Amino acid sequence: MSIDFICMSDLHLGEPEGLLYYKDKFNIIDVVVNKIEEIAKLTDGNSSITNLILNGDIVDLSFSRTEEYKENAYFFFNALFKKVKIDKIIFIPGNHDHHIWVDGIEYYYRKQYSDAPKIGMIEDKNKLTTKYFLPENYDGDILLAYPHYIYDDGKTIALFHHGHFVSPSLIKWLTFSNINSIKKFEELLWNKIELIWWKSKIIEPLPELLWEKFNILIHSVSRKSNRGTTFLEDAIPLTNSKLIENIISYLNKIKEFDSTKFANNFHFIFGHTHFGGRILKEDRFCRIKGNFINIWNLGNWLVPYEKWSPDAIILYYEKKLGFSFYKFVAKSKDNQEGDYDRKILLHRSKFIGK
Numbered sequence: 001m002s003i004d005f006i007c008m009s010d011l012h013l014g015e016p017e018g019l020l021y022y023k024d025k026f027n028i029i030d031v032v033v034n035k036i037e038e039i040a041k042l043t044d045g046n047s048s049i050t051n052l053i054l055n056g057d058i059v060d061l062s063f064s065r066t067e068e069y070k071e072n073a074y075f076f077f078n079a080l081f082k083k084v085k086i087d088k089i090i091f092i093p094g095n096h097d098h099h100i101w102v103d104g105i106e107y108y109y110r111k112q113y114s115d116a117p118k119i120g121m122i123e124d125k126n127k128l129t130t131k132y133f134l135p136e137n138y139d140g141d142i143l144l145a146y147p148h149y150i151y152d153d154g155k156t157i158a159l160f161h162h163g164h165f166v167s168p169s170l171i172k173w174l175t176f177s178n179i180n181s182i183k184k185f186e187e188l189l190w191n192k193i194e195l196i197w198w199k200s201k202i203i204e205p206l207p208e209l210l211w212e213k214f215n216i217l218i219h220s221v222s223r224k225s226n227r228g229t230t231f232l233e234d235a236i237p238l239t240n241s242k243l244i245e246n247i248i249s250y251l252n253k254i255k256e257f258d259s260t261k262f263a264n265n266f267h268f269i270f271g272h273t274h275f276g277g278r279i280l281k282e283d284r285f286c287r288i289k290g291n292f293i294n295i296w297n298l299g300n301w302l303v304p305y306e307k308w309s310p311d312a313i314i315l316y317y318e319k320k321l322g323f324s325f326y327k328f329v330a331k332s333k334d335n336q337e338g339d340y341d342r343k344i345l346l347h348r349s350k351f352i353g354k
Contacts, residue, residue: 002048002087003040005151007160007315009055009271010300012096013076013133014069016351019301019312019328019344022075026347028328028340029079032314035326035339037083039316048085053149055271055298056094056162059133062197063096073133081138088141091129092149094162094272098190099198100132101146118186121145147182148254155319156265159251163272163297164193166246182253243273244286247295251288266291267323269315271298276311276327296325306349309338 012018019028040047059069080086093101102113107128109116124142127134134142143149148161165185179185247268268286276299286293299311312328330345331338 002046002050003043003316003318004153005051005053005090005317006036006039006049007053007055007269007298007317008058008313009162009298010057010094010274010302011054011076012057012060012064012300012302013072014060014064015302016068016354017303017348019303019310019340019348020072020076021348021351022072024347026344028312028344029076031328031340033079033083035328036080036314039314039326040084042321043318046085047083049087051088051090051151052086053090053092053151053160055092055160055269056164057096057271057300058091058094059100060096061099061132062201070132074135077133077138078135081135086138086140088143089129089134089138090143090145090149090160091124092145092147092160092162095164095193095197097132098193100129101144102190102194103131104128104144113190118190119146119183121149147186153319156267156317156323158267158269158317159254160269161250163270165189166243166250166270167272168242168246180253181255182250185253247286248288251293265294267294267296269296269298271300273297274300274302274304274311276300276313294323296323299327303345303348303352305352306346309345 011020013020015021016023020032021027022029036049037047040049059073061069064072091100104122104124105116105118106113107126108122122144124144127136127138127142129142129144130136130138145160147165148159151158151160165182179188247270251268276297286295296315297311298315299313301310301312303310309329313325314328315323315325317323328339329337330340330342333342
C-alpha cells in the first residue's frame with residue numbers, strides 16, 4: 001500500500017533565493033528528496049506514492065528566467081523520480097504558474113482561453129507540462145485541475161486550492177461575496193493574473209525587485225528578527241478573519257461539492273500566503289454548515305530574510321496513518337536542531353530581490 005498523496009506548494013523553482021535552487025551547493029534538494037523517499041516507505045517499505053499533488057507556484061514563470069525555471073524543475077524532479085515511484089501527478093496551478101493552465105486549456109479545446117471553459121480538470125496526455133517543469137522521462141499520469149482538486153476516499157475529503165482565490169490581498173478589489181460562482185470569479189480574474197504574473201516579464205526583473213523589496217520591508221516591520229528555528233516556534237499558524245471568511249465563501253460557491261459530506265474529517269489545503277503551519281484542533285474556528293473544518297497552510301520555499309527559515313512544508317496522507325506534515329527548518333546557531341546548515345539560508349538570502 002502506497003502513501004495516498006504527498007502535497008507541496010510554492011516551490012517557486014527557478015528563483016535563486018529558494019531552498020531548491022539548483023546551480024550551486026547551497027540547496028536542500030537531496031535533503032528533501034531523501035525525506036520524500038522516507039515518507040513514501042512508511043506504509044510497506046516501498047518507495048512509492050500514489051499521487052504527488054503540486055498545489056501551485058511550482059515554477060515561477062513570472063519572476064524567473066525561462067531557462068532557469070525549466071532547468072531547476074528538471075533537476076529537482078529528476079532527482080525525485082530516481083528515488084521515488086509516483087503513479088500520478090496532479091497539478092493545480094497558482095498565480096505564478098497560471099499560464100500553464102491557460103496553455104493547456106487552449107491546446108485541449110483548440111480555442112482561445114477567453115472562449116474556453118476555464119475551470120475543471122484535463123488529462124495532460126500530450127505532456128504539455130514537460131514544456132514547463134516535468135522531465136520527459138516521467139511515465140505516470142498527469143492531471144491538470146483548476147482552481148481546485150477534490151480528493152475523497154470515503155473516509156477523508158481534502159480540497160486542494162493554491163490559495164489565490166481566498167487571499168485577502170489579491171482579491172481585496174473584488175467583492176467575493178457578490179460573485180455567485182467559482183467560474184465567474186475566474187472569468188473576472190484570469191486576465192489580471194496573466195498580466196501581472198506572465199506578461200509583465202517583458203520588463204524583467206523590475207516586478208521581482210519591487211515585490212521583494214516590499215516584502216522585506218513588511219516582514220522587517222511586522223515580525224522583526226526574533227523568529228525562531230525550532231519546529232514549535234517556526235510553525236505558528238498565521239491566519240486572519242478575512243481569510244477564514246473567504247475560505248467559507250469559496251466552499252459555499254463550489255457547485256459540485258456535496259455539502260452533506262461535511263464532517264470533522266474535511267480538509268482545506270492551500271498555500272500562496274507563504275506562511276505555513278496549520279490551525280490546530282483547539283484553534284479551529286473555521287466553521288461551515290455546522291461543522292469545523294481542518295485548514296492546512298503549506299507555506300513556501302523562498303528565503304524571506306537571512307534570520308528566518310522559510311515555511312517549507314511537505315503534507316502527506318495515508319488512510320490508516322491520517323494526515324501529517326514535515327516542516328524543514330535551518331539548524332540553530334549551535335547546530336543542535338534543524339534539517340540543514342544555516343549557511344544555506346544565509347547564502348540564499350543574498351539573492352533576495354536580484
